[in-house]
Amino acid sequence: MPPRPKPKTRRPRKEKPCPICTQGIEYIDYKDLSLIKPFLNERAKIKARRTTGACAKCQKQLSAAVKNAREMALIPYTTR
Numbered sequence: 622m623p624p625r626p627k628p629k630t631r632r633p634r635k636e637k638p639c640p641i642c643t644q645g646i647e648y649i650d651y652k653d654l655s656l657i658k659p660f661l662n663e664r665a666k667i668k669a670r671r672t673t674g675a676c677a678k679c680q681k682q683l684s685a686a687v688k689n690a691r692e693m694a695l696i697p698y699t700t701r
């Protein structure tokens with residue numbers, strides 16, 4: 622009998638405070654790349670909320686800002 626894989630224990634993740642709300646930012650400007658950049662991975666994709674800890678409101682604004690910034694050629698759509 623092969624050893625049974627251990628059941629994955631799902632420990633409740635400690636809620637990280639939203640990094641944008643904690644900065645007191647209520648509007649994410651697409652031109653503010655220093656604000657947006659930390660939320661992109663090396664392939665210029667928007668990081669998932671579970672990795673950044675951004676709240677729903679901020680993540681939504683962020684994605685809109687990133688898409689806007691892409692259209693304005695401030696950040697790439699993707700990098701190889």
Ligand SMILES: [Zn+2]
Nearest residue numbers: 639642676679
């Ligand atoms: Zn937030």
